[in-house]
Amino acid sequence: MKKQLAFSGGAPTVDVSTLPEELFHWPIITQEDEDAALEVIRQNKFSGTDITIKFQDEFALWQGRKHALAFTNGTMALSAAMFAIGLGMGDEIICPTKTYWGSVSQAINFGASAVFCNINDKLSMDPGDLPRCLGEHTKAIVVVHYFGYPADMDAIMAFASKHNLKVIEDVSHAHGALYKGRKVGTFGDVAAMSMMSWKGFAAGELGMLVTDDQHLYERSIAYGHYERNNAKHVTSAELSPYYEIALGGVKGRANQLCTALGRGQLKHFDARVQEIDRAMNYFCDKMEGLPGVYPLRPEKGSGSTMGAWYMPQAVYKPEELSGVSSKTFAEAIRKETNSAFCWEGGNFPLHTHPFFQTFDFYNSGTPSRIQFAHRDVRTLDAALKPSESIYCMTMPWFKKFIPEHIDRLVDAFKNVVDNHEQLLPHNDATAGGRWHGASNDGT
Numbered sequence: 001m002k003k004q005l006a007f008s009g010g011a012p013t014v015d016v017s018t019l020p021e022e023l024f025h026w027p028i029i030t031q032e033d034e035d036a037a038l039e040v041i042r043q044n045k046f047s048g049t050d051i052t053i054k055f056q057d058e059f060a061l062w063q064g065r066k067h068a069l070a071f072t073n074g075t076m077a078l079s080a081a082m083f084a085i086g087l088g089m090g091d092e093i094i095c096p097t098k099t100y101w102g103s104v105s106q107a108i109n110f111g112a113s114a115v116f117c118n119i120n121d122k123l124s125m126d127p128g129d130l131p132r133c134l135g136e137h138t139k140a141i142v143v144v145h146y147f148g149y150p151a152d153m154d155a156i157m158a159f160a161s162k163h164n165l166k167v168i169e170d171v172s173h174a175h176g177a178l179y180k181g182r183k184v185g186t187f188g189d190v191a192a193m194s195m196m197s198w199k200g201f202a203a204g205e206l207g208m209l210v211t212d213d214q215h216l217y218e219r220s221i222a223y224g225h226y227e228r229n230n231a232k233h234v235t236s237a238e239l240s241p242y243y244e245i246a247l248g249g250v251k252g253r254a255n256q257l258c259t260a261l262g263r264g265q266l267k268h269f270d271a272r273v274q275e276i277d278r279a280m281n282y283f284c285d286k287m288e289g290l291p292g293v294y295p296l297r298p299e300k301g302s303g304s305t306m307g308a309w310y311m312p313q314a315v316y317k318p319e320e321l322s323g324v325s326s327k328t329f330a331e332a333i334r335k336e337t338n339s340a341f342c343w344e345g346g347n348f349p350l351h352t353h354p355f356f357q358t359f360d361f362y363n364s365g366t367p368s369r370i371q372f373a374h375r376d377v378r379t380l381d382a383a384l385k386p387s388e389s390i391y392c393m394t395m396p397w398f399k400k401f402i403p404e405h406i407d408r409l410v411d412a413f414k415n416v417v418d419n420h421e422q423l424l425p426h427n428d429a430t431a432g433g434r435w436h437g438a439s440n441d442g443t
């Protein structure tokens, strides 16, 4: 339909701030959650582990893994996973270049080198690029189920098993998502995830590690849980001389204000996810057939799902919209909806950050990424150009299935697509992206 876009001074198609709050609000906090939090405060239980251990048991059951171990945050849980698999000096660890830094930057703490892998048109690790990344010293793969879309685990696990590599799953965007009917977080040797306050599973500021492997579990405890690093929890001969101290030199104990919230969130998680799934699939169905903008979701009938649809994305193809950049298109959507949810580019490719090029953590005169490396893995980054020209942008993240409101957002996208030529004189082709997430504006 012809319309003067809000970008060019017209009236917005929809003013998101006038829609019911519950359409976007997350996480859902009830009286029960508030009571549980107050109980922690009143009894000064922040530093205990009684609530945390209950949450871990419930979470392990829900996740379908033997062990769950809570941490202060997801970054710390991922560090513990790296320690658990024995990542060490001179090892290489393969990670998709498009992800949040907390997926892999910790590798330098272990004297290991990140090797970056290209992403595919689903924004996640391209298994076809793994052979290029493989080296004599490759120890592990970190796979990220980026923006909720389950990575191609069949191909990735086959590659890992062929080359005897450990697999760490970063589930920070995809709690509860299924890959061909099986929950993500149950494929790798170990999985770790964020539960910080903007994520799909949101419990304040919290992380979780899950594994079936007793030894990896014990090493994860020993890494950052000094108060549990004892004969009751840690039995392996390798670790038993080192009780009562944190072997990573870090303190990973979760704050029980957060694990109390986590227990409440877990109780209702599947039901709430079902509602999100219904709303988001309705939105995606309505967006079908639109050129340029392809909301990311697994094929119907594949048995794969998006979990809580954390920060849902569309892959964007500028060539189908006269070359209008993702940056300019997203700006037009923000104006057309009078809101801030739509931002372009996801995370910048990690290899482009100076941290992975020159930063000298050890203060040794050598970039830390290659401090102990057997080859200059930075030279491999030249093959990552394809990942820099896959474009995406954030879609509205509906928490409630209210079709008449969802339709308005679809209308906004349709209007911008139909009238995209109005954007051409102002096209800004600068690469979009962020190093970390958007603000918590609820949408």
Ligand SMILES: *Cc1c(COP(=O)(O)O)cnc(C)c1O
Pocket (backbone or CB within 6 Å): 073, 074, 075, 076, 078, 099, 100, 102, 103, 144, 170, 172, 173, 193, 194, 195, 196, 206, 207
């Ligand atoms: C949020 C996030 C993390 C880190 O989790 P925190 O709880 O913020 O420390 C790691 N990986 C990915 C992909 C994330 O989005």
